Amino acid sequence: MTLLSLQNMQTKIEQYSVLHDVSFDVPEGGVFVLLGRNGAGKTTTLRSIMGLWKPNPGSVTFRDQDITGLHASDIAKRGIAFVPENMGIFGGLTVAENMILATANGKFDQTRLERIYTLFPALKKFWDKQAGTLSGGQKQMLAVSRAIIEPRELILIDEPTKGLAPAIVNAMAEAFREISANTTILLVEQNFEFARSLGRDMAVIDDGRVVHRGTMADFVADKPLQDRLLSLSMFEEEAE
Numbered sequence: 001m002t003l004l005s006l007q008n009m010q011t012k013i014e015q016y017s018v019l020h021d022v023s024f025d026v027p028e029g030g031v032f033v034l035l036g037r038n039g040a041g042k043t044t045t046l047r048s049i050m051g052l053w054k055p056n057p058g059s060v061t062f063r064d065q066d067i068t069g070l071h072a073s074d075i076a077k078r079g080i081a082f083v084p085e086n087m088g089i090f091g092g093l094t095v096a097e098n099m100i101l102a103t104a105n106g107k108f109d110q111t112r113l114e115r116i117y118t119l120f121p122a123l124k125k126f127w128d129k130q131a132g133t134l135s136g137g138q139k140q141m142l143a144v145s146r147a148i149i150e151p152r153e154l155i156l157i158d159e160p161t162k163g164l165a166p167a168i169v170n171a172m173a174e175a176f177r178e179i180s181a182n183t184t185i186l187l188v189e190q191n192f193e194f195a196r197s198l199g200r201d202m203a204v205i206d207d208g209r210v211v212h213r214g215t216m217a218d219f220v221a222d223k224p225l226q227d228r229l230l231s232l233s234m235f236e237e238e239a240e
């Protein structure tokens with residue numbers, strides 16, 4: 001069943017046309033991956049879904065209801081959370097305070113909190129520590145935890161592994177697998193290894209247009225297609 005549907009979304013930022021034609025369907029359950037080169041329009045797509053940019057024309061449909069152009073807080077109330085690339089946490093507040101601010105009424109659902117402690121034990125350990133003093137990986141864990149402290153149906157996550165050490169990336173993959181058993185994740189990633197280990201369905205965006213849609217398994221099997229759309233082998237050569 002389709003959870004989120006984007007139809008011919010076009011988004012301008014000031015006078016610049018950034019998205020020219022973005023259409024794809026995110027099925028309910030699991031991880032849907034949105035790939036693309038730097039500047040392709042991935043973040044703009046997430047922000048357009050979340051009501052932070054207004055697509056025009058084009059539509060965003062969530063559970064068969066048109067949510068195009070609604071205010072971000074109304075979209076959040078419908079069960080969509082956004083973890084931006086800069087994580088959106090408050091560095092001067094403690095982990096606990098950051099979490100409290102992410103609740104709907106200032107109270108924790110104890111069962112959800114226990115689940116978060118199990119997913120990310122570091123957060124329990126550093127509960128009273130200032131969020132700004134956490135490591136990059138711990139900050140990302142806090143950002144994801146803030147998104148799931150209330151019941152959600154869909155979480156939009158923008159490049160969560162950027163700058164993280166491989167061991168933390170593995171822990172993050174494990175946590176995302178767990179979370180996606182109950183909550184659909186729309187993941188924007190540049191780390192192809194991470195993305196392919198999680199994604200079931202995927203799309204590629206290039207210059208503000210969706211240029212490929214399909215299953216991750218088919219995409220992984222098609223090296224020339226990956227090369228053409230993401231220039232992956234170029235990165236591999238650079239890394240050698």
Ligand SMILES: Nc1ncnc2c1ncn2[C@@H]1O[C@H](COP(=O)(O)OP(=O)(O)OP(=O)(O)O)[C@@H](O)[C@H]1O
Pocket residue numbers: 013014016018036037038039040041042043044045190
């Ligand atoms: N606030 C803004 N004002 C003007 N142009 C912007 C703004 N934000 C993004 N853009 C432009 O829109 C295009 C798409 O940006 P976007 O951040 O969506 O790409 P992205 O695929 O997420 O890239 P990255 O992987 O580098 O984060 C880029 O050319 C970018 O320069």
